[in-house]
Amino acid sequence: MENTAVSKNVKNPYISAVKLIAAIFIVFIHVKFPGLFGNLIECAGRFAVSYFFAVSGYYSYRAVSSRLIKRLKKTVILLIISDIIFLGWGLFINCLAGNQSPGEYLSSLFSIKDAALFLFADLRTGHYTFHLWYLTAQIKVYLVLYLWLCFTNDRFSYKPLYYAAFSAFTLSLGLGSIFPIIAGFNTDLPITSNSLCTGLPMFMYGLFIHNYEKELISRFQLTGTKIFILLITGFVLSFTELLGIGKTEIPLGMILTVGVLVLGLTGFAPVPSHEQKIIIVTPDEIDTTSLIIYIIHPLFFYIAISFPVFQPVTQNGWLFPPFVLMCSVLTALIYCLIKRAVKKFSVQNRAAQH
Numbered sequence: 001m002e003n004t005a006v007s008k009n010v011k012n013p014y015i016s017a018v019k020l021i022a023a024i025f026i027v028f029i030h031v032k033f034p035g036l037f038g039n040l041i042e043c044a045g046r047f048a049v050s051y052f053f054a055v056s057g058y059y060s061y062r063a064v065s066s067r068l069i070k071r072l073k074k075t076v077i078l079l080i081i082s083d084i085i086f087l088g089w090g091l092f093i094n095c096l097a098g099n100q101s102p103g104e105y106l107s108s109l110f111s112i113k114d115a116a117l118f119l120f121a122d123l124r125t126g127h128y129t130f131h132l133w134y135l136t137a138q139i140k141v142y143l144v145l146y147l148w149l150c151f152t153n154d155r156f157s158y159k160p161l162y163y164a165a166f167s168a169f170t171l172s173l174g175l176g177s178i179f180p181i182i183a184g185f186n187t188d189l190p191i192t193s194n195s196l197c198t199g200l201p202m203f204m205y206g207l208f209i210h211n212y213e214k215e216l217i218s219r220f221q222l223t224g225t226k227i228f229i230l231l232i233t234g235f236v237l238s239f240t241e242l243l244g245i246g247k248t249e250i251p252l253g254m255i256l257t258v259g260v261l262v263l264g265l266t267g268f269a270p271v272p273s274h275e276q277k278i279i280i281v282t283p284d285e286i287d288t289t290s291l292i293i294y295i296i297h298p299l300f301f302y303i304a305i306s307f308p309v310f311q312p313v314t315q316n317g318w319l320f321p322p323f324v325l326m327c328s329v330l331t332a333l334i335y336c337l338i339k340r341a342v343k344k345f346s347v348q349n350r351a352a353q354h
Helices: 013-030 035-058 065-097 102-108 112-121 130-152 159-183 195-211 213-219 224-245 252-267 283-306 308-314 320-353
Strands: none
Touching (some): 013 035, 013 252, 013 283, 035 130, 035 195, 035 252, 065 130, 130 195, 130 283, 159 195, 195 252, 224 252, 283 308
């Protein structure tokens, strides 16, 4: 296995590639295709956000406090920038339509109830930022691991955190299965989309896989074929749960899919001749592209439905999702190209000075 697995000392390009696929699924979940096809895409993409958390956990195994602080700061800055972008859009569109003054709009976003939901459940009741719960939850999870290291100074034992994550997962099963029954199976309330029910369990799930990767592969005698079969089984479970049972938040198929993906991509993916040569962009650039697509895609959705010029696209259910995705991808690629150009110029400038 060690001869075929991607080295853990470098960023796994296959994990990054699947993150990009997951980001595309997220766009198509929020901007759905019509009919059965749209439902099938939603089923297939249920793993996406949990996969993001699991990957963060996988790369946080035995991380030192300074590295966690660096990631924490980066995520906080990203959250602030994202909030500013969507706050600016909200101000622009509300003032343009004449629905509210800037002061009225801003005051509508802040209340004690909203603050409580944001702090304790990562829920965004304000306009346009429902999807940013992921960043809030990521910050909290990084903070939990950082505090664990501060109080224990132990980067090698995470058992209490595993128990806490399992307890939170059990809670999410209860909420996800019982609440929809009470509500009649038709609730769109994100009951488990928060740091407690999704963020911490999935983060520790990825960290657990990194911790016990060899033992898991050995004990269950996993092979590439078995990994593929388990992956298909996970997707079938997701289809069954969402289409057969109802729109609940029972994540059994998603749990299997995420675990098999991470384990398969790290334990069985062939080693590239050079990490940077597997694709024309680096894994870091793919990660950045995936995150930008996730953060920015609702903005293009709101822009398109707000201006009549986009009606030919918005009124066509088969064109609208690819349109939003295309705009998001182009934005991410432009950002990566600018960042690469700035980095190249900086390197050349330092070389010239020496």
